[in-house]
Amino acid sequence: MEEATLVAFKTDANSYFPLKLFDIFRDPCAENEQDLNLGKQVVKFITEVDMCSPLRAQCYFNLPEVQRAFHGNRTKLSYKWKGCFTANFKYNKADMDLDMLPALKQLLQQSIPITIFSGDQDGIIPAVGTLEHLKKLAEELNIKLTKEETWGFRNQEGGSKYVFGDLLTFLTVKGGNHHVTSSRPSQALDIFTNFVIN
Structure with missing residues (x-):
């Protein structure tokens, strides 16, 4: 690989x-x-x-x-602080392979609306893969794809929008990378605001 x-x-x-x-x-x-x-x-x-x-x-x-x-490093550690994306980051590798679809399925079965968004320039979790997983989930729950269109942001194309029934929405963010809130913060805020208000 x-x-x-x-x-x-x-x-x-x-x-x-x-x-x-x-x-x-x-x-x-x-x-x-x-x-x-x-x-x-x-x-x-x-x-x-x-x-x-x-x-x-x-x-x-x-x-x-x-x-x-920040009241940090009060014990005067002998090494520098490093972010979590380093070789020193310890986690259970089995957790990386956990399937989130069962959790999403439970939420949808309780009529809890879900909006998922993904940058279209993300090579780690490509939007096309996320869409395929959501189609699989919708099929399991017998939810039809009811709308497929582009969504607008400030008189421009914001990305693609896929609506499954009335509870599940998937949005791609045009020009967004793996960290949509950093690469396209205004669009991310727009998605969040619309989700909360609606």
Whole structure:
């Protein structure tokens, strides 16, 4: 699988493709932690997704003044704080394979509405895979696909919209990556607001 991904992204760098999966069209972070620590380049305003965000957060949360403000590292640990996407992150690998469809099925059987959204530039959990799983779930519950259309956002196309019955909605977010709330925050807020109000 790793070799296939390297070929797909035309690279031989193993460190390149994991970040590329978060947003298949965005270049990965070109900076390194040392550059960020030297310049303390924590805040960076850009119009696109900042692929260096994990490094910036790591730099930021290791600043002594930030740790004091958060009452963090009070025991003066001998190592730096690292985010959860590191080799040190411990979790039960079996949990990665848990199927969420049974949980969604239970919610739908109790008439609880569900809206799921996914960025269309996400290579980790592609929108097409999510849609196929939701179609399978709808079929199990004998819920028909009642609407398939584009949804609008500020007089532009926001993405695709799939409505199953009156309880299950799936939206793709045009230009959204794995972290839709970071890559398309306004669209994510619009989806959330409409879901809560409706």
